[in-house]
Each structure stands twice: as C-alpha cells, then as structure tokens.
Amino acid sequence: MQKLFSVLLMLGCAASVVAQSKMVIKGTVKGDLQGYHKIYVLEDGKKKDSVEIQDGQFSISLPWVKGAAPVLRAAYETKLKPMPPALQLLTEGPGTVYLNVADAARGLRSAKIRGSRAAVTFQEFEAGRHLVSTEMTNALKERFPDKSSADSARGAALQELVQTRMIPYICNFIEAHADDYVGTFILGRYQSILPPADLERIYHKLTPKQKRSDQGKEVAARLQGIKNETPGFEVANFVLNTPEDQSVAFHSFRGKYILIDFWASWCGPCKASFPRMKELYQKYRSDKFEVLSISIDHDKNAWLNELKKQQLPWPQVLDTKKISVNNFAVTAVPTAYLVSPEGKIIMKQIGFGEAGDGEIEKKLKELFGI
Numbered sequence: 001m002q003k004l005f006s007v008l009l010m011l012g013c014a015a016s017v018v019a020q021s022k023m024v025i026k027g028t029v030k031g032d033l034q035g036y037h038k039i040y041v042l043e044d045g046k047k048k049d050s051v052e053i054q055d056g057q058f059s060i061s062l063p064w065v066k067g068a069a070p071v072l073r074a075a076y077e078t079k080l081k082p083m084p085p086a087l088q089l090l091t092e093g094p095g096t097v098y099l100n101v102a103d104a105a106r107g108l109r110s111a112k113i114r115g116s117r118a119a120v121t122f123q124e125f126e127a128g129r130h131l132v133s134t135e136m137t138n139a140l141k142e143r144f145p146d147k148s149s150a151d152s153a154r155g156a157a158l159q160e161l162v163q164t165r166m167i168p169y170i171c172n173f174i175e176a177h178a179d180d181y182v183g184t185f186i187l188g189r190y191q192s193i194l195p196p197a198d199l200e201r202i203y204h205k206l207t208p209k210q211k212r213s214d215q216g217k218e219v220a221a222r223l224q225g226i227k228n229e230t231p232g233f234e235v236a237n238f239v240l241n242t243p244e245d246q247s248v249a250f251h252s253f254r255g256k257y258i259l260i261d262f263w264a265s266w267c268g269p270c271k272a273s274f275p276r277m278k279e280l281y282q283k284y285r286s287d288k289f290e291v292l293s294i295s296i297d298h299d300k301n302a303w304l305n306e307l308k309k310q311q312l313p314w315p316q317v318l319d320t321k322k323i324s325v326n327n328f329a330v331t332a333v334p335t336a337y338l339v340s341p342e343g344k345i346i347m348k349q350i351g352f353g354e355a356g357d358g359e360i361e362k363k364l365k366e367l368f369g370i
Contacts, residue, residue, distance in 0.1 A: 023064040024096040025072070025089065027111065028057050031104030036075035039108075042086065043071070064094040067185065067214055069122070077107050085109050085130060090122040092181045121182040125173050132169050136161045162193070171198050178205040181213070188215030192331040196226050221322065225329030229337070234344050236327055240294065240317035243304055248317050251343070253290055257367065258339040259360065261293045261352075262319075262330045265306035270334040273352035274310055281314055284364055288341070290314065296324050296333060336360055 027039070039058050041049040051060040062070055069090040077084040087108040089097060097119050099111040109126070113119050139161060144154040170190050177183030184206060191199055203211070203219050210216050228236065237251045261277065263270035281291055291314035297303040303318055324330040328337065331350075338346040338360050349360045 021064050021094050023062045023070070023089075023091055023094055024059065025062070025070075025099065026057075026059045026096060027053075027099035027101065029053055029074075029101040029104050030056060031101075033074075033076040033104055034079060036079055038075035040073050040075065041070055042073055064091065067188075069185075072108055074104075074108050076104060080105075087111065088122070088126060089113075089116075089119050090182065090185060091116040092118040118180070118182050121177060121180070122185070125182070125186060128169060128173065129166075132165055136165055167194060167198070170194070171202060174202050175205060178202065179207045179210065181210070184210040184213050184215045188218050191219050191222050196223075196329075199223060199226075218325070221326045222329050225326050228326075229328045229345060229348060231345050231347060234342070235339055238321065238323050238327060240319060240321065240323065242315065242317055243307060248292075248315060250292075253292065253339075254343055255341050256287065257289045257341060257346075257364075259289075259291045259364075260328075260337040260339060261291060262296060262324055262328070262335045263293060263333050264296050265299075265302040266297075267333045269351060271306075271310065273334055274312060276352065278313065280361065280364065283370065284368060285314075289364075289368070292317070294319050294323065296330070338363055 033053060037053040039051050039053060039060065040047045041051075041060065041062065049060065049062065051058045069088045071086045071088050073084065073086045084107060087099075091097060095116065097113060097115045099108070099113055101108060101111045103110065109123075109130075111123075113123055136158070140154060140157060143157060144151060147154045149155070170186065171194065174183045174187050177186075187194075187199075187202060187206075194202075199219065200223055203216075203223060206216055211220065227233070235250060237249060239247050239249045241247055259280075261273075263273075277291065285291075293312060293314060293316050295303045295316070296319050300318060307316055328335075334350075334352050336349045336352055336358075338349075340346050347360060347363060349358055352358055352360075
C-alpha cells in the first residue's frame with residue numbers, strides 16, 4: 001500500500017508539473033470582426049494552432065517553452081491588412097495570460113495584458129520598437145521617395161538610422177530591465193546586431209541569475225566568439241560533419257591557408273558568391289590552400305538539397321555546434337575568414353566580392369603571387 005501511495009504521489013506530482021507547463025491565453029475582443037472569428041498561433045510565420053472567438057471571448061492552451069514567445073494573429077486583421085503586426089507574448093513561466101481588446105479595429109497588439117509581468121513589459125518594448133521602426137520608415141520615404149529598398153544610398157541611410165535610433169532604443173530598454181527575464185530575452189534576441197562594445201557593456205550589467213540563463217549563456221558565447229575572431233587569434237579546434245556524416249576536424253587543415261566560408265541555403269548573396277569562389281578554388285587549390293564551407297542551416301535537408309544544386313568542389317560541413325557563434329561570432333552570411341597555416345586568423349570579410357574586388361581575394365593574390 002505504501003508503495004502504491006508513493007507511485008500515486010509521484011504520478012500526481014508529474015501531472016502537476018505537466019499542468020503547470022501550460023501557457024493559457026484567455027481573451028476578450030470587442031467590436032466588429034467582419035465575420036472572421038479565428039485567432040491563429042504562428043510558428044516561423046506558419047499557422048500552428050487556432051481558436052474561435054465566441055461571444056467576444058476566446059481561450060487557448062499552449063505548451064510553455066522557456067525562451068519562446070508565441071505569436072498571435074487575428075483573422076479579421078489579416079483581412080484588413082496583408083501582413084498586420086502580430087502580438088507576441090513572452091511570459092516568465094507557465095500560467096494564464098489575460099488579453100482585453102477594447103476595439104477590434106485597433107488589433108490584437110492594442111490588448112491590455114494582465115497575469116504576466118513579463119508579457120506586459122515585453123508588450124511595452126514591442127510598442128516602442130514599432131514606433132521607432134515607423135519613424136525610420138517615414139524618414140526614409142521622405143528622403144528617398146522614388147527609391148526601392150535595393151537602392152544603395154537608401155540602404156546606407158537605413159543602416160545609419162538603425163545605428164542612431166533603433167540600437168540606442170534597444171540598449172536603453174535592456175539596461176532598464178537588466179535584472180529580469182525580459183531584458184535578458186531581448187538581449188539574446190538582438191545580440192547579433194548590437195555593436196560588440198554595447199553588447200559587452202550591457203552583458204556585464206546582468207544579474208548573476210540572468211547570466212546563468214540560456215540567453216545569458218548565448219551572449220557570453222558570442223562575446224567569446226568576438227574575441228576569438230580577432231586577427232592573429234588562433235582558431236580553436238572544432239569537429240563538424242560532412243554530408244556523408246564523416247567527422248572533419250579543423251586541425252586537419254593545419255599547414256594550409258584556409259578560406260572558411262559561412263553560408264546558408266536560404267542566403268541569396270551566399271549562392272551568388274559561389275561562381276567566383278569556384279574560380280578562386282580552381283586557381284589556388286594546392287597543398288598550401290583549401291576552402292572549408294560551414295553551413296549555418298538548421299534544416300539539414302535544405303542544406304543537402306542546396307549542395308546538390310551548387311556542386312561545390314571543396315569540403316562542406318554543417319554547423320550543429322554553434323561554431324559560427326562561439327568560435328567566430330558570425331552576425332551575417334556570407335562571412336569569410338582567411339586563416340594562416342598556423343591556424344591563426346588573418347582577416348575577416350562580410351560578403352565575398354563577386355566582382356573579384358574582395359579583400360580576401362586581394363590577400364590571396366599577395367600571398368601566392370598570382
């Protein structure tokens with residue numbers, strides 16, 4: 001009987017844990033839904049779940065996943081705009097979040113939130129970010145009324161606005177919330193676009209608890225990666241697998257100049273660089289030079305399918321160990337590194353220079369005299 005009681009107690013505890021691992025979203029929506037009553041839960045831009053608004057109310061239960069922030073979109077908003085802003089909910093733990101949309105015409109993002117301090121704080125961040133983004137867009141339209149997003153001058157102006165408006169907003173918000181879950185979550189989300197000096201400064205303002213969080217550990221790894229990618233720094237050995245699942249150790253290339261190319265199957269500029277890289281490979285391939293491509297794809301099949309299309313003649317491996325972050329702090333693809341025969345970084349280049357004007361190509365000409 002005692003054993004049975006213990007088992008039942010354990011099952012009860014397990015059931016409690018399961019119950020507590022749910023995120024329940026309960027909402028009320030007032031106003032004309034124009035006949036569209038669905039609320040969709042999105043994951044990677046695709047519909048994962050849905051619920052019907054009945055008599056102005058809805059309720060949906062989702063698994064609570066640490067570090068995840070479910071995205072909600074209403075069908076009635078989609079009918080008004082092709083891609084309306086979605087509502088993203090970040091909670092510090094399992095539980096119930098309450099949404100009150102006073103006017104359906106203003107959208108889900110206008111909801112008054114209660115039940116989760118993190119959700120309220122994150123909504124505040126998103127509202128501010130959306131405002132800054134709108135101001136940036138309006139400024140660009142005013143300066144470049146007839147230019148497309150592909151225009152180089154417009155692109156340069158956008159980068160300047162990101163540096164002078166968006167990044168300061170993000171940094172200031174994180175610093176104001178450096179002692180809680182939301183601040184660390186936002187830091188982890190935007191770590192790749194923050195200047196290294198800002199990233200390090202804000203990281204050191206996190207509490208010890210937040211530094212131990214998953215996001216805190218990711219930022220620490222990126223900071224180490226930034227130090228690792230400094231010219232003259234020796235690349236730590238790593239082992240990744242080829243398409244045939246054969247292990248390749250970076251140290252096996254010692255004695256050669258190595259061009260490390262970080263890319264992804266979804267990256268257009270990466271694929272545009274391959275014809276020029278093939279020419280260089282044909283020109284310099286020898287016992288003194290090799291190319292190693294490292295894909296940052298999360299989808300192995302997408303990587304394998306793209307390799308079949310590209311027919312790249314040099315070694316290929318898949319980054320399943322976050323080498324791009326921990327060893328190199330890659331923030332964009334394509335990114336290339338030229339490494340010496342001793343395994344030390346000579347230089348870094350973002351973009352490859354399809355016209356033959358890249359700095360790495362110039363360095364190869366200097367090294368090999370051809």
